[in-house]
Amino acid sequence: MSERLWNILLDSFWKIFLPGLKVTIPLTVISFSIALVIATAMAMVQFANIKGLRQIARFYIWIFRGTPLLVQLFVVFYGLPRAGILIDPFPAAVLVFSLNEGAYSAETMRAALEAVPAGQLEAGYCVGMSYLQIMRRIILPQAMRTAFPPLSNSLIAMVKDTSLAANITVTEMFMVTQRIVARTHEPLALYIEVGLIYLLFSTVLTKLQGIGEKKLSTYQKKGE
Amino acid sequence: MLEIKGLKKAFGSLEVLKGVDLKVNQGDVVAILGPSGSGKTTMLRCVNFLEHADGGSLIFDGKEYPFHNISKKDIAAIRQKTAFVFQNYNLFLNKTALHNVTEGLIIGRKMPKTRAEEKARAALEKVGMLDRADYYPHQLSGGQQQRVAIARALATDPEIIYFDEPTSALDPELTGEVLGVMRQLAKEGMTMLVVTHEMGFARNVSNKVVFMENGVVVEEGPSKEFFANPREERTRTFLQNIEQHYE
Numbered sequence: 001m002s003e004r005l006w007n008i009l010l011d012s013f014w015k016i017f018l019p020g021l022k023v024t025i026p027l028t029v030i031s032f033s034i035a036l037v038i039a040t041a042m043a044m045v046q047f048a049n050i051k052g053l054r055q056i057a058r059f060y061i062w063i064f065r066g067t068p069l070l071v072q073l074f075v076v077f078y079g080l081p082r083a084g085i086l087i088d089p090f091p092a093a094v095l096v097f098s099l100n101e102g103a104y105s106a107e108t109m110r111a112a113l114e115a116v117p118a119g120q121l122e123a124g125y126c127v128g129m130s131y132l133q134i135m136r137r138i139i140l141p142q143a144m145r146t147a148f149p150p151l152s153n154s155l156i157a158m159v160k161d162t163s164l165a166a167n168i169t170v171t172e173m174f175m176v177t178q179r180i181v182a183r184t185h186e187p188l189a190l191y192i193e194v195g196l197i198y199l200l201f202s203t204v205l206t207k208l209q210g211i212g213e214k215k216l217s218t219y220q221k222k223g224e
Numbered sequence: 225m226l227e228i229k230g231l232k233k234a235f236g237s238l239e240v241l242k243g244v245d246l247k248v249n250q251g252d253v254v255a256i257l258g259p260s261g262s263g264k265t266t267m268l269r270c271v272n273f274l275e276h277a278d279g280g281s282l283i284f285d286g287k288e289y290p291f292h293n294i295s296k297k298d299i300a301a302i303r304q305k306t307a308f309v310f311q312n313y314n315l316f317l318n319k320t321a322l323h324n325v326t327e328g329l330i331i332g333r334k335m336p337k338t339r340a341e342e343k344a345r346a347a348l349e350k351v352g353m354l355d356r357a358d359y360y361p362h363q364l365s366g367g368q369q370q371r372v373a374i375a376r377a378l379a380t381d382p383e384i385i386y387f388d389e390p391t392s393a394l395d396p397e398l399t400g401e402v403l404g405v406m407r408q409l410a411k412e413g414m415t416m417l418v419v420t421h422e423m424g425f426a427r428n429v430s431n432k433v434v435f436m437e438n439g440v441v442v443e444e445g446p447s448k449e450f451f452a453n454p455r456e457e458r459t460r461t462f463l464q465n466i467e468q469h470y471e
Contacts, residue, residue, distance in 0.1 A: 117314070117317075119310060119312060119314035120314065120316060120317065122274050122308075122310070122314060123308075123310065123314035123315070123316065124316075124327075125272075125273075125274070125303060126272060126274075126303060126306075126307065126308035127307070127327060127328025127332050127376060127380060128300070128303050128304045128328050128332030128333055128380065129327070129328060129331055129332040130300070130332075133331050133332070137327065137331060138316050138318065138319075138327075141318045142317060142318050145318075218360070219317060219318045219319075219360040219361075219362065220317075220362065
């Protein structure tokens, strides 16, 4: 490897890594947290079969699962200004990523809620608890345990998907890399470098998933 | 203290309960017997509103409530005074034995935590499970789980405990420990309504037997009389079949 290329890689590492910490991670964490709230709400109205709200949840999931993430980003960032709605790049990205992920995670949460044995709810009623109390203290904690691995999966996917935000001028890792490539003409080395940085983030999350699963498994049999 | 009048329930076109009448007095231990599909379990589930009955009414503590038209508030109030023990225990899987018992006290009845834990420990001690207070359900055997479930029922000081085939999911070896606890409760005067296949329990512990088939009560009476002198032909066949089974 030539000394020039080595210097470019070394020099660009921090230039890419820093927006990773400052933009990619916050974008992922904020969007995913909002997505979890949306997902839990959407899953619960379906689980409880609340008329009207259930249909709204199905409609929302249908739209956001059925259209490409990139198209959603373009509609919000380049399209909505036509209707007089201007949103800055970062909040626009947060909005789209939360709504998109919320639709997918809603299905994960719904499946997890439905996997909790029906007897848990009945037992809750019989000891004098209300529906909401049983949801909060018995059903949701158990569903969370079931949903944790697939949700971790979604989180890791989202870290990588945030690279799409480059298309709506969010200066995250991938956009910074593209700029450095334009200046240095070293696409192979630099795109591999940014790929490795994404891999680093994903690896950390995978490790955290392992720790999280262990913590949550106190009340479960091994292998369940 | 509890009376069921004309209880009716259908699942689609299948009539499971065709007008069941039943009376339970304070301190009664009533065993409900009958072949599979006779509606015993459905009846018990309707009485605690786990199934929505189509007709009939429940008289509880002197007040009459129509099954098909009872408010959520009344249901909640009645459930505060009753307890249910399930065939497959239904312990809260994410709670330890102790917290399975305290949950209904702290959350359902707003009891202070220290008081609730005191009561829970006393209830666990009674069923011989105090040394397993910090175990999760999956760490306990079926018999132990069912005893915790009974402690959970007891701790709420219910006026009546409903048992839905409490030993049917257990190994024969483990039924003894659960029946032992129930026998103890009966001795102490707890009012119990027990759907069971345990003839020994019906004969020796319960003071009253109700025999159901095809959604109706075929025969009922004091246990001794029921076993010594069944009036109905169908009851005699049922008892004969069971005796053959045990010989």
